[in-house]
Amino acid sequence: MKALVMIAGVLVTMVAAMPQWAAAQSTLDTVRARGYVQCGVNTGLAGFSQPDSKGVWRGIDVDLCRALAAAVFGDANKVRYTPLTAQQRFTALQSGEIDVLLRNTTWTITRDTGLGLNFVGVNYYDGQGFIVPKKLNVKSAKALNGATICVQPGTTTELNLADYFRTHKMTFKPVVIEKLEEVLNAYFAGRCDVYTTDISGLVAIRASRAPNPAEHLILPEIISKEPLGPAVRHGDDRWFDIVKWTLYAMLEAEELGLGAKSIDQHLKSANPSIQRFVGASGDIGKGLGLDNRWAYNIIKHVGNYGESFERNLAPLGFERGLNRLWTQGGLMYAPPIR
Numbered sequence: 001m002k003a004l005v006m007i008a009g010v011l012v013t014m015v016a017a018m019p020q021w022a023a024a025q026s027t028l029d030t031v032r033a034r035g036y037v038q039c040g041v042n043t044g045l046a047g048f049s050q051p052d053s054k055g056v057w058r059g060i061d062v063d064l065c066r067a068l069a070a071a072v073f074g075d076a077n078k079v080r081y082t083p084l085t086a087q088q089r090f091t092a093l094q095s096g097e098i099d100v101l102l103r104n105t106t107w108t109i110t111r112d113t114g115l116g117l118n119f120v121g122v123n124y125y126d127g128q129g130f131i132v133p134k135k136l137n138v139k140s141a142k143a144l145n146g147a148t149i150c151v152q153p154g155t156t157t158e159l160n161l162a163d164y165f166r167t168h169k170m171t172f173k174p175v176v177i178e179k180l181e182e183v184l185n186a187y188f189a190g191r192c193d194v195y196t197t198d199i200s201g202l203v204a205i206r207a208s209r210a211p212n213p214a215e216h217l218i219l220p221e222i223i224s225k226e227p228l229g230p231a232v233r234h235g236d237d238r239w240f241d242i243v244k245w246t247l248y249a250m251l252e253a254e255e256l257g258l259g260a261k262s263i264d265q266h267l268k269s270a271n272p273s274i275q276r277f278v279g280a281s282g283d284i285g286k287g288l289g290l291d292n293r294w295a296y297n298i299i300k301h302v303g304n305y306g307e308s309f310e311r312n313l314a315p316l317g318f319e320r321g322l323n324r325l326w327t328q329g330g331l332m333y334a335p336p337i338r
């Protein structure tokens with residue numbers, strides 16, 4: 001009897017410890033065994049993740065997903081995408097349907113501590129704003145008292161909106177619609193006076209979706225901090241490291257002046273930072289459980305952060321702003337790759 005109780009006790013302890021252990025081992029192994037990275041992305045937001053006219057996904061979130069595939073497989077095409085609304089995104093990560101959430105998601109403490117996930121870093125520093133048709137003749141968010149406002153549920157947007165109006169002792173009528181497509185139809189059809197989301201979303205939508213972009217004004221107020229970045233599951237440390245350093249490799253490459261076209265010319269560079277980066281010296285890739293050419297592969301096949309920004313966001317009218325490198329007055333700063 002005693003022996004039985006003891007065995008049961010040991011079993012219970014093992015099972016209790018298992019999810020941690022399994023998660024710590026598994027995502028990199030799962031990705032390798034499966035042969036591709038499954039990324040949770042937007043349902044389609046220009047500049048971040050959106051299929052082009054040929055059905056090829058493009059955007060800075062897509063580039064980060066491709067960079068992960070390049071780091072793991074040496075092939076940026078070993079990726080698949082799961083389009084997710086704001087409300088679906090965290091469940092998809094928790095359930096294991098996706099390996100990483102790369103979908104303009106704001107890093108907040110409650111998401112970090114309450115949802116069983118870990119934010120990896122920031123790939124776009126943003127803030128929330130408002131867009132209005134110019135014909136309403138509104139020049140400031142402070143003049144929005146009583147407005148009808150379109151917003152998506154399950155977002156920080158919804159919460160900041162309520163805070164902002166309460167703080168400024170104003171009222172508003174929310175029109176809450178889950179799907180981006182539908183909320184935009186509502187705004188462009190005049191079912192709400194205002195649409196609110198991250199300013200990146202407003203800039204992208206005005207450039208890519210407005211029948212006439214010049215008819216819409218993004219108001220000057222930035223009402224929140226929205227650091228957007230990838231998230232992985234809690235207890236998935238090895239995978240967490242890989243996603244984190246993939247993002248940092250893209251930033252570091254920009255700082256080192258290494259781009260998709262130029263990196264091959266630097267393979268024999270005498271600069272020790274570049275030698276480590278391209279895997280010519282040291283065992284940095286091995287430390288991540290990857291090939292030593294992991295970072296070279298990212299840059300060769302996808303490019304550095306600045307190149308991704310130029311390709312995806314600059315054509316929509318985005319400024320680098322806070323997303324400049326720290327050496328150029330921005331917030332983008334990668335810890336040393338050494």
Ligand SMILES: N[C@@H](CCC(=O)N[C@@H](CS)C(=O)NCC(=O)O)C(=O)O
Pocket residue numbers: 042043044045084085086104105106152154155156157178179180197198201202226228
């Ligand atoms: N950053 C905010 C908002 C993110 C968000 O979902 N924004 C909307 C508007 S730009 C969006 O991406 N919609 C696209 C979709 O639903 O697929 C958050 O993390 O809650």
